[in-house]
Amino acid sequence: MSFNKLYKIFIYVALITLAVSIVIPVGWVFLASIKENSEFYGNPWTLPKGIYFQNFADAFEKAKMGEYFMNSILVTALALVILLVVALPAAYVLARYRFFGSKLINVMFMGGLFINVNYIVVPIFLMFVDADKLLRSWGGDGFFLNNLFIVALVYAATALPFTIYLLSGFFVTIPRDYEEAAYMDGSSYFRTMVQIMMPMALPSIITVILFNFLSFWNEYIISMTLLTKGSKTLPVGLMQLMQAQKAAANYGQLYAGLVIVMLPTLILYILVQKKLTQGMSLGGLKG
Amino acid sequence: MKKVKERTIFITVCVAPAVILFIIFMLIPTFNVFKMSLYKWGGYSNNKQFVGLNNFKILMEDMNFFRSFQNTVLLIVCVTIVTMALSLIFAAILSREKIKGQNFFRIIFYIPNILSVVVISAIFSAIYDPNSGLLNSIIAIFRGSEKTPILWLGDQKLVIYSLVIAMIWQAIGYYMVMYMASMASVPESLYESANLEGAGRITQFFSITLPLIWTNVRTTLTFFVISSINLSFLIVKALTNGGPDGATEVFLSYMYKQAYTNSSYGYGMAIGVVVFLFSFGLSALINFVTRREPLEF
Numbered sequence: 001m002s003f004n005k006l007y008k009i010f011i012y013v014a015l016i017t018l019a020v021s022i023v024i025p026v027g028w029v030f031l032a033s034i035k036e037n038s039e040f041y042g043n044p045w046t047l048p049k050g051i052y053f054q055n056f057a058d059a060f061e062k063a064k065m066g067e068y069f070m071n072s073i074l075v076t077a078l079a080l081v082i083l084l085v086v087a088l089p090a091a092y093v094l095a096r097y098r099f100f101g102s103k104l105i106n107v108m109f110m111g112g113l114f115i116n117v118n119y120i121v122v123p124i125f126l127m128f129v130d131a132d133k134l135l136r137s138w139g140g141d142g143f144f145l146n147n148l149f150i151v152a153l154v155y156a157a158t159a160l161p162f163t164i165y166l167l168s169g170f171f172v173t174i175p176r177d178y179e180e181a182a183y184m185d186g187s188s189y190f191r192t193m194v195q196i197m198m199p200m201a202l203p204s205i206i207t208v209i210l211f212n213f214l215s216f217w218n219e220y221i222i223s224m225t226l227l228t229k230g231s232k233t234l235p236v237g238l239m240q241l242m243q244a245q246k247a248a249a250n251y252g253q254l255y256a257g258l259v260i261v262m263l264p265t266l267i268l269y270i271l272v273q274k275k276l277t278q279g280m281s282l283g284g285l286k287g
Numbered sequence: 288m289k290k291v292k293e294r295t296i297f298i299t300v301c302v303a304p305a306v307i308l309f310i311i312f313m314l315i316p317t318f319n320v321f322k323m324s325l326y327k328w329g330g331y332s333n334n335k336q337f338v339g340l341n342n343f344k345i346l347m348e349d350m351n352f353f354r355s356f357q358n359t360v361l362l363i364v365c366v367t368i369v370t371m372a373l374s375l376i377f378a379a380i381l382s383r384e385k386i387k388g389q390n391f392f393r394i395i396f397y398i399p400n401i402l403s404v405v406v407i408s409a410i411f412s413a414i415y416d417p418n419s420g421l422l423n424s425i426i427a428i429f430r431g432s433e434k435t436p437i438l439w440l441g442d443q444k445l446v447i448y449s450l451v452i453a454m455i456w457q458a459i460g461y462y463m464v465m466y467m468a469s470m471a472s473v474p475e476s477l478y479e480s481a482n483l484e485g486a487g488r489i490t491q492f493f494s495i496t497l498p499l500i501w502t503n504v505r506t507t508l509t510f511f512v513i514s515s516i517n518l519s520f521l522i523v524k525a526l527t528n529g530g531p532d533g534a535t536e537v538f539l540s541y542m543y544k545q546a547y548t549n550s551s552y553g554y555g556m557a558i559g560v561v562v563f564l565f566s567f568g569l570s571a572l573i574n575f576v577t578r579r580e581p582l583e584f
Binding site: 007011012014015018019021022023024025026028029032040041042043044045085086087089090092093094097099105108109112114115116118119120122123124126127153154156157158160161164188189190193214217218219220221235236238239242254255258261262265266268269270273276 | 293294295297298300301302304305306308309311312313314315316317319320323376377380381384386391392394395396397398399401402403404405406408409410411412413414416419420421424456459460488513517520521524525539542543546547552555556559562563567
C-alpha cells in the first residue's frame, strides 16, 4: 500500500469520525423522543419499539412547551422587526454621511461589539426592577419585568452593534452614483434610502435575519433573567424540563422538548445552509 | 438652506433610535457594572453602601473565585488549542483535498453551531449519563458491564474535561467554515509551484496555507478567548450549574451566582469587572504574541 493511499484512508477516517460524533447524538435525540419511558432503562442504543407520539403531546400540554413555543416565535419575530427598523437606517446613514458626532457614534458601536450580554444582564435586570418599583409607587403595575415585548427590545438592542457593523460594511461598497441619480430626479433622502438602497442590500439583510434569528431563538440567559414567572421562552422551558427530569425521570417528554427546540433551527439551516456559511465569510466574526 | 435642514432631520431620525437603544441597554448597564462594583449592596433593598475597592480586596482572598479562575483558564487553554488545531486541519483537508461528499461534511460539521446551548447541554447530559448514557454503554463493551460506571459529570477531576469536549464539539464547525472561506482565497498557483518543487502536503500547509491566512487566524484567536469565557458560562449554567461542589464553576457563573443566589450584587459586579479586564488583557496579549509581518499574495 502506498503512502498516498494510507493518507487518504486516514483523512476519511478523521472526517467520518467527526461527522459521526455529530450525527449520532443529534439523531439519537430524535429516536429517543418517540420512545416510551420504560424503554429508557437499560441499553440506550436500542431502537424505539414503536412511534410514541404521546411524548410530544405531553411536552406541549403538561410541560407547556406549546405555550413557550408561541412565546419564542413572538419574541424572535418582534426582536427581528425592531432590530431591522432601527439598525437599517442607522447603518445606512453611518456608512454614507459625515455629520457632527458621526465618528463618535461609529466608534461607540464598534466598541459595542466587545460588550457581551452576559456581563450586563444583571444591571439590565436591576434597571427594570427599579423602573417597576417607580411605576408601582405611582400606583401603576409592574411593566418591565415579565414582559415579552421588553425581552424582544433587549434582544434587538444588544444585537445592534454586530448588525450595524455588518450592514454598514455592505452599504459602503455600493457606489454613490445610484443616490446621486435619485436626488437628481428629485427623490427625497428618505425615499432614496427605502426604495433604492434597501432593495440592493437585500442579501445582507437576509444574512442579518438568519444570524439573529438563530441567536434570538437560542438565547436563554436574558430571557431566564427577565421573565421570572409565568411566561417563558423555549430554551428556558427546556432547561426547566431538564431539571424536572432529574427528579421525575420523564425522559420521553424531555427529548420531545429537545426536538421541539431544535427542529425549527435545523429546518431553517437545511434550507439556507449555503447562505449562512457564505454570509459568515462576509460578516466576519460574531461575539 | 431648506436642504441642509432636511438633511439634519433625516440623519437624526435614522440614527437617534439606534443610539438611544444602545445607550439605554448597553452603555449604561456597562457603566453600572463598574459603578456597582464599588458598592456593598444586597440588591432589592435600597441599602447601598459605598465601600471603594473593598469588594476587590475580598475577591483577592476568595478561594472560590480563585477556583473559578483556574477552571476558566484551564478551559480556555484546552479548548482553544484543540479547537484551533482541529478546525485548521479539517478546513485544510476539505479545501485542499479531493474528497467525496465535501459539501456534506461541511454541512454536518456546522450543525452544532446552530443549536441552542441548552440543547447541547441536554444532548451531552444524555451522552454522559452514568447508567444509561451513550458513552458509558459503549465503554462497557470493552470494560465489561459489571465495573462501576464512569461519572463523567460527577467526578470532580473528570468533569472539567467533559466540558472541554462539549465546548470543542460545539465550536469546531464554526471556525472550520471560517478558515475554509479564507483558504479559498489563497491562489491555486502557489500550490502548483509547490507541487512542482516536490513539497509535501504538510510542508505546503505550514509554509503556504498557514502563513497566508495568519491574519484571519489571529483575529479568530482573539475573539475566541472572549467567546470561550461566555460560552463556558452558558454551558456550565445549563449542564452542571457549577457542580459537583464547585468543580466547574467558571468566571461568569460565579458572578451570576453571587449576584442572584447570594444577592451580593456589588460583589458580583466586582467579579464582572475583573473578568472584563482579564479578557481584554488576554486578547491584547494574544494579539501581541501572534504578531507577524502580514504576507501579501
